[in-house]
Amino acid sequence: MPHLRPLYRAEQVRELDRRTIAAGIDGFALMQQAASAAFDALRQRWPEARRLSVLCGAGNNAGDGYVLAALAVCDGFDVQLIALRDPDSLEGDAGLAVAMARRAGLQPQTWTADMRLTGEVAVDALLGTGLSGEVREPFAEAIEALNSSAMPLLALDIPSGLSADTGAVLGCAVEATLTTTFIGDKLGLHTGAAAAHVGEHRLLTLGVEASQHTDLTPAAWLLDDRPNEWLAPRRRDSHKGDHGHLLVIGGAPGFGGAALLASETAARLGAGRISLATAPEHVTASLTRCPEVMVHGVRGPTDLASLLEAADILVVGPGLGQGAWGQAMWQAALAAGKPLVVDADALNLLAGMATPPYRHDWILTPHPGEAARLLGCSGGEVQRDRPAALAALARRYGGHWVLKGAGSLIGNEAELAVCPFGNPGMAGGGMGDALSGILGSLLAQFGRRGGSELAELARCGVVLHARAADLAAAGDGERGLLAGDLASYARRLANPRTSDVRDTAR
Structure with missing residues (x-):
């Protein structure tokens, strides 16, 4: 079904990410590209917003959040940056993202249960596609706070708590208004509970052509609404x-x-x-x-x-x-x-x-x-x-x-x-x-x-x-x-x- 959008499992998209970096694109540069594309989507979706609450966990999903927060500050936004994991414990590209946020003048606040979210839009960078078991504290507590905040929510790559492979909720999950997913589309964003959690969906390929990697067989295909070839006009001389x-x-x-x-x-x-x-x-x-x-x-x-x-x-x-x-x-x-x-x-x-x-x-x-x-x-x-x-x-x-x-x-x-x-x-x-x-x-x-x-x-x-x-x-x-x-x-x-x-x- 080459004309349809391929859907991948989380490990396949991580493999695409690894191959892209191995081909010569710096990992932190790719993270900055993802965060920049997501920030552009945020500004398009909520052009009047000037205050953000960005919640970051660990790993590269958190790194995307820290970079987005730095970009927002540089663009004149008032950013509340909240850390669910000690920022100093983050390593690799995520650690570089924390340093970038600090150079932009941001000091991450440690999450507490009674914390008030001050943004007009919240950004979910808590848990990425690697989640396999049920969401644990303090992440479950933060997800509940986001869902009950009445703020519009932008999820980076996937709403935290949603399985990227199955669309099942792993205990609890962010109910996003907009989800920007990166490089390759994920099967779990399109079936099961995803309909109640993804909101508007945007695929940001970051210049990566997933279909060129023919050895990575898509997990599924997303159907479109174009007329099917079976439904061509009937012959003028046809009968019942x-x-x-x-x-x-x-x-x-x-x-x-x-x-x-x-x-x-x-x-x-x-x-x-x-x-x-x-x-x-x-x-x-x-x-x-x-x-x-x-x-x-x-x-x-x-x-x-x-x-x-x-x-x-x-x-x-x-x-x-x-x-x-x-x-x-x-x-x-x-x-x-x-x-x-x-x-x-x-x-x-x-x-x-x-x-x-x-x-x-x-x-x-x-x-x-x-x-x-x-x-x-x-x-x-x-x-x-x-x-x-x-x-x-x-x-x-x-x-x-x-x-x-x-x-x-x-x-x-x-x-x-x-x-x-x-x-x-x-x-x-x-x-x-x-x-x-x-x-x-x-x-x-x-x-x-x-x-x-x-x-x-x-x-x-x-x-x-x-x-x-x-x-x-x-x-x-x-x-x-x-x-x-x-x-x-x-x-x-x-x-x-x-x-x-x-x-x-x-």
Whole structure:
């Protein structure tokens, strides 16, 4: 995915730093460059600010803070410089940074619990990317003070307390307004708890071209919102048979809404034909809501056989239930041998299988709780290392995975991508059903052969889903956003611009 932004683990970025210094750039000069770039970002973000509180810990992250403080004083700022570690204990480039701050006339103050922060903006240079265990005192105390200060916060490289590799909070973490990260972007800044701690994100490469180091394979790729190559304008002579036949299986007695949502969203994304196999009592509701969907009341596997044979792609799980009806539908879907999207109760049924299948032709879309059941662990363990959880799922079950949540992860055993779109309005019922409908529709149109193209379609579907939610929220707000709102926005995103269509027609 060469056109996407690579994301690295902390050790990989430290290796880039080491290579840059080995190539002839002085380490302290690189630190000054980082601090200067961060200070420029601070002035752009808060142009009226003239007072800073800079909190420094140990190591090079603290060194960045000491240099920034010196630059600010020289630019006429009033700087409160606070040390969480004895400045005289800092060595190497960090020690040179302390000396630079003192030459600028600053005398670091030792942190105390009752210290009042006097700046208009606070700078977090407490803990860098090397943190592995939980935050200890006095750093935890200082982080709490920063978060409760009501001041805007600039985090240098990463908000202190956030894991650079996983996006998990290590006990407590700074809630930054702006994070400036250096040289290479970090995976942990884009998934899990990062959404509540990073704030605005800026990558400052400092002139280092990470992509030139081809032996450092990125840990993941950050997806963009450019139209996917699969979504080119349709041929002018195409017909519904060219765009696949999707079968949605779900809606156990009393649980019809989820399957209806998945089916309608799939229809809006352009599958040629969409069938819905659901409990008979939901047929009338489906015909009323979306008559374009060919709905069938299904009592058992015998009723499902002809529908399975006719379909190209299956979506199984929305409203499926875990009772006898859902179990029968699930087993029949697995036996059909068609590429499929697995969601909701189908994931729970998979987790309960004594000998689960291992397949390459399915996309599975768990939230952290469902992922935990599939792995036999807790949801907290999944969230503590989301990338590792996805990799474990792929090793155990094969296929392509969407680990939902803030910074949804999409991947398999070979590669990982992160979706930077979406919003808290998506924390509501039915959003996963809408996603399964989008994915099923894309597979019906472009992925009927299965195989590696399913990975690209999974990424495309997740981005369409999240971007549709963002457009819907931009219009009427996040609170009250419904899963049914996404279909029309996703349709708009899935279609090329009118000018593109005209150009193709000519």
